[in-house]
Amino acid sequence: MTPERAKPRRRRGSRDLPASLPVLPLINTVVFPRMTVPLLVEMPASISAVLSANSDRPVVMLVAQRREDLGLVNPDDLYQVGTVAQVVQSIRVPSGGLQVVVQGLTRAKVTMCTSVDYATGEPRAAELPVAESAEPASAPGEAEGDGGSDRDGAGDEPVAPTTGPGPTFLRTTYEALSEGDTRTLTTEALMRSVMNQLEQLIEKGRSGHPEVLTTARSTEEPGWLADIAAFAPDLTVAQRQQLLEITDPTDRLRAVSGFLSHHLDIVDLKNKIQGEIHKGMEKTQREYFLREQIKAIHRELGDGDPQQTEIEGLRQRVIQAGMPEAVRERATREIDRLPMIPPGSPETGIVRTYVDWLVSLPWSKETADSLHLRDAEQILDEDHFGLEKVKERIIEFLAVRRLSGKLRSPILCLAGPPGVGKTSLGRSIARAMGRTFVRISLGGVRDEAEIRGHRRTYVGAMPGRILRGMRDAGARNPIFMLDEIDKIGRDFRGDPSSALLEVLDPEQNATFSDHYLEAPFDLSRVLFITTANLLDPIPPALRDRMEVISIPGYTEEEKVQIAARFVVPRQLEQHGVTTSHVQIDDEALRL
Template sequence: ENEIRGKVRKQIDKSQKEYVLREQLRAIQNELGESGSVQSDADELRERLSKLSLSDEIREKVEKEISRMEKLSLGSPELGVIRTYVEWILDLPWNVMTEDNLDLEHARAILDEDHYGLEKVKDRIIEYLAVLARKKDMRGPILCFVGPPGTGKTSIARSIARAIGRKFVRTSLGGVRDEAEIRGHRRTYNGAIPGRIIASIKQAGSMNPVFLFDEIDKMTSDFRGDPAAAMLEVLDPEINNSFRDHYLDIPVSLEHVMFLTTANNYDAIPAPLLDRMEIIELSSYTELEKIGIAKNHLIPKQREAHGLEPHEVVIRDSALIEIIRRYTREAGVRELERKIATVFRKCVVDLSKGKSSIVVNKNLVHKYLGAPIYSHNDAEAEDRVGVVMGLAWTAAGGQTLVVEALRMRGKGKLQLTGKLGEVMQESAKAALSYVRAHCTELGVPEDFIDNTDIHIHLPEGAIPKDGPSAGITIATALVSALSGRPARHDIAMTGELTLTGRVLPVGGLKEKSLAALKVGIKTIIIPKGNEKDLDSMPPAVRRHINFIQVSELSEVLSIALQPSQES
């Protein structure tokens, strides 16, 4: 009993001593005019904590940190670390949720006002709002907009936030290679801070913003970790209701956040990450769509940016078509906007010289922008032996791809140039094997391989090229060169070739078709398996292009090759 009484007395004496010392310290600080004492800071943080509705786990964590803070002296270096940590937690918008605007007509009007086209994206957002009106606790969708640069992926995300009535935050993932960028640094490191997720939630000021991850296909990994792996937790709707940042080390619910991502090429996105997102493809704009975008958005924007009134500068449709066809070659509209801005700057100069108004026509475009950069019809001017027009699909949109084949004396060597990738090289070898196996029916000498070298070249040799879709183009160029039959210059083609001569479907048909239109090609040979893609083809493309569907290489050759010049 005496021992217990002694321990209690010692504890009371120690507590009284600490209390007396704290009161003396407070009196000294007041005497010196140092109002920001540790205790007053702790009291302020506790008051802020009491106003928040937090889980027991988070509240205990904060209380524990504040208690640690109270035991430190004012000059302790750990004091600032603890205060910063507690303030990060208290600054998060725990109890704040913006109210969604569920008026479907209002949302559609805003989306249409900000963007021309993009019907798939708009329909998906309207569907989400319609369901949200019935089920208030519905989790936000995780959408990934995939398309060429300049097609409106980033700007449509901002419009979605405006249409729904939510806060908008954006973080770019281009070049991010450190997992800590996403999930934060652990507190053991000097200068540790939360990752981009928590920082953006704090910036938004609500727990249900529209959150855009831009350029998600540009992430890389190194010895510091894989940021794509960290993103799996963020973008998984089943587990992101308890996301843990390494710095905060407390569960933060992301279930009400609407996550949007953008990418130029979904092949570069890791498969587990891709599986968690709903892919919406944004394809290249047609010429008609570009004219609509320019008239409804780009011209008014640039007119305002240059301080002009509508009556001072008028740009004719003929001028717009000239700019699109002969001064730009892109899937989106960024270069078009830059050219329009150049025209407006030139107009401002002319107006400052005394003109009252300017009507920009085709001739004035040449004066302002100089000589045309591109020809509207870049296709071959005549039928040639061994030269065939193919079509390619890249992250920047569709492109025409000329394939040249040449035969010469030799011993059966196949030479491939033009910076071809491994898949395209294998396509060329498969095409040659098919030709060797069917010499007689193709009109090719059976012994050509014994005394002939073959060179296949794809111009613009500095640009890497790959993919299987040039299979039938390479085979047609080979047969043309070996048989002496000229290939038609007014036809382009795309399709993968098998060793047995079957033509398999390929991707990016819309982009490839637009590329063909730009150079004046009106007939395209496509695989029969791509028939389903014709239904989603823009009417402007269907009107101007004749699509010929084939399933065998023999059909391609009968259409694309003329009779031999020697016959």
């Protein structure tokens, strides 16, 4: 039913009505007095209720159902207040049901409802009738015709065709409810408020029928105005039923005013949201238009499309990066997505950043090792006093590399107390071998993503420290120092030491996969050097992958030699003082 278009008629008297009336249950609608509403009656019990009405003046009791999902109903399923209505018209339809038009007469309270035998008219225990729903109402002057077969909220299940009345129907006695006639200043104020709200709602919401507003403007009865306003907004059945049960016009106006105010707030919010969406769409269209203009200007100047120029530049960088075939195909697929992404979309920046990371990694670039053993030994001696075991191991590696031409890089772990030169030794080894040097500190690292990176689904995702260090190195065979490996922590975010297993395992690091890149990167040519103060905190699985070289603390003589050869000359140089100005002997250093 479309209540906004219900046809108002003059109120008829409720005198000389039968003491009991057939009950026609309704779903999803409430019929008010003076309203003319078409109904499609298809269920046998409901047909029986309509046909059992007095033929001279057929009158029924229209009562709303409390729930929509009921089939057969009993009196407890119905509201206590309904509308006495006259059946103005009743026509058979091809499905076997009835097309009826009812006109509300007066409010009434159900007092006693019983099941009646259709054939005899006597009460009996039998199946109770099924609720009918109001169908879309016609505009004034159209109620006489066929109102269609649509049902208004009786569920989505199809209605079976019928051939006639059912065996039983509900009949009820009732008590007609009269309205008060008292009009006060409050009533007048409420009428003006409701009229104003009704006009705003129809104007802003663009809902309702103009005839409803015309009828509301022409009435001077507060109760009739409240009933008209009840069908202007999309009130629920419970709200309309509440208005039907209020007999005092002033109270009914106050209630409907509250409902209208609530719906006006909803309409205002809806219009605000639609306005913001429309404004956003206009901004997007304007930006698109301006971008197209910029492209046209560049074409006229012979500069070409800036976006296309950038894409071609990325393609050239992918070709020049020397990356493996599988990685190159992945990068090409990402670049092919760029023209299809709307301009200004955040996805554009994500794709560009990802491709930029792929092309900036040293997939094939590497530095040549310096295999001159005496030069390497001289460099190590210049930078560090003592540490013979470490120096011998580096010289051994270079010697074997010189003989065989290839050798898997060792993974060294320099263990010793603070201040013995573990970190600075890594730089000396890089200088001696002619490689670039990268250092990252693992002290306090607790997140596995610091090693493996974040997946691209996260905002601000980036590769882990390993691949960031490889990019900074600019070569795939640097000296990579993992400082303070014994101070790695673990918590709910993961275990970084477990992520390092793949990095430091010679059998696995040739295909190291970062969560961000999701492409294998070769770390087998990297010479990893780790440092630790204590070996006990290092997990056994990680310690087994490293060649541990212990660096004990210096003796007094070694400390004197380090001070005389390295510390004092460096301090003199930093302060602009020469040995001709200051001389420090060994005895002074021992103090």
